[in-house]
Amino acid sequence: MAAPRADADQERGPRRTRLISGPGMLLVWLYGVMVVGAVSRSAVQISTDFDRAPLAYSLSAVAGVVYGFITYSLVRGGETARRAALACCVAELAGVLAVGTWTLVEPSAFPDSTVWSDFGMGYLFIPVLLPLSAIRWLRRAGAADAGPGTAAA
Amino acid sequence: MLDVLTWVTSVAALLLAAWCGWSASRDRPTKDPHFVGMAVVTVLALAQLVVGIVQLVRGEKPEQGTTIFVAYLLGALACVPVAGFMSLAERTRWGSVTVAAGGVVLAVLEVRLYDIWGG
Numbered sequence: 598m599a600a601p602r603a604d605a606d607q608e609r610g611p612r613r614t615r616l617i618s619g620p621g622m623l624l625v626w627l628y629g630v631m632v633v634g635a636v637s638r639s640a641v642q643i644s645t646d647f648d649r650a651p652l653a654y655s656l657s658a659v660a661g662v663v664y665g666f667i668t669y670s671l672v673r674g675g676e677t678a679r680r681a682a683l684a685c686c687v688a689e690l691a692g693v694l695a696v697g698t699w700t701l702v703e704p705s706a707f708p709d710s711t712v713w714s715d716f717g718m719g720y721l722f723i724p725v726l727l728p729l730s731a732i733r734w735l736r737r738a739g740a741a742d743a744g745p746g747t748a749a750a
Numbered sequence: 751m752l753d754v755l756t757w758v759t760s761v762a763a764l765l766l767a768a769w770c771g772w773s774a775s776r777d778r779p780t781k782d783p784h785f786v787g788m789a790v791v792t793v794l795a796l797a798q799l800v801v802g803i804v805q806l807v808r809g810e811k812p813e814q815g816t817t818i819f820v821a822y823l824l825g826a827l828a829c830v831p832v833a834g835f836m837s838l839a840e841r842t843r844w845g846s847v848t849v850a851a852g853g854v855v856l857a858v859l860e861v862r863l864y865d866i867w868g869g
Contacts, residue, residue, distance in 0.1 A: 617839075617840075618840065618842075618844075619840070619842060619844045620844055620847075621844075622836055622837075622839070622840040622844050622845065622848050623844055623847050623848050623851060625836070626832075626833055626836055626848045626851055626852065627851060629832075630829075630855055633825065637821055637825075641817060641818060641821070645817075721858070
């Protein structure tokens with residue numbers, strides 16, 4: 598069902614890999630939710646209570662910025678955006694894993710939790726599942742764009 | 751009143767999520783009945799926002815702060831309509847999945863709202 602639509606999209610207008618068709622739309626939604634969650638959370642915490650847990654709140658703000666960039670790249674589409682989003686998803690995954698481990702190993706460094714604490718447990722583990730799905734989706738979008746022969750990859 | 755609305759909204763949101771998830775599993779995009787469902791859930795969220803603001807004006811204080819409370823009320827109101835518009839742009843099963851995810855997110859927001867108010 599999605600395949601003929603993607604073809605139609607490529608026929609009209611400049612040829613630019615569409616990243617928000619099919620599962621991409623779900624990813625944009627989830628990333629959008631995480632942007633609102635992480636940015637608003639860190640904005641409130643940094644503006645009202647920054648001294649309590651500066652590290653945790655700064656990390657939430659960074660997470661929000663990364664999520665924002667990935668959302669923008671997905672909506673924009675195109676090969677450059679796809680690569681940039683892919684790089685950010687890898688960085689995001691590394692961030693979640695690093696911060697998740699860090700919060701478990703040294704909880705005293707985190708008087709308050711961040712978006713990425715305990716691998717994103719407070720957000721239903723979406724922070725760790727999202728980059729994995731996004732990396733898969735972006736790689737597939739790249740393969741489909743490379744030529745019809747590789748579309749099945 | 752607010753607690754009742756919180757529970758009713760989260761149950762309605764989960765029903766909407768289940769319905770759209772079912773449609774997605776049958777390879778169907780969102781159709782008019784789904785949008786009626788989304789409208790019902792959105793009206794509930796709007797009622798919650800109004801009741802919440804009335805309680806604030808009456809001088810009641812949310813346990814975890816007024817700013818966070820209002821932010822969550824607004825987020826809860828926007829959640830399902832935004833997912834609905836995205837499903838209009840994606841006329842495949844993935845549009846239905848997106849609305850289903852919207853319903854789950856709203857249910858989570860409701861649980862948080864319950865905590866923030868201190869129910």
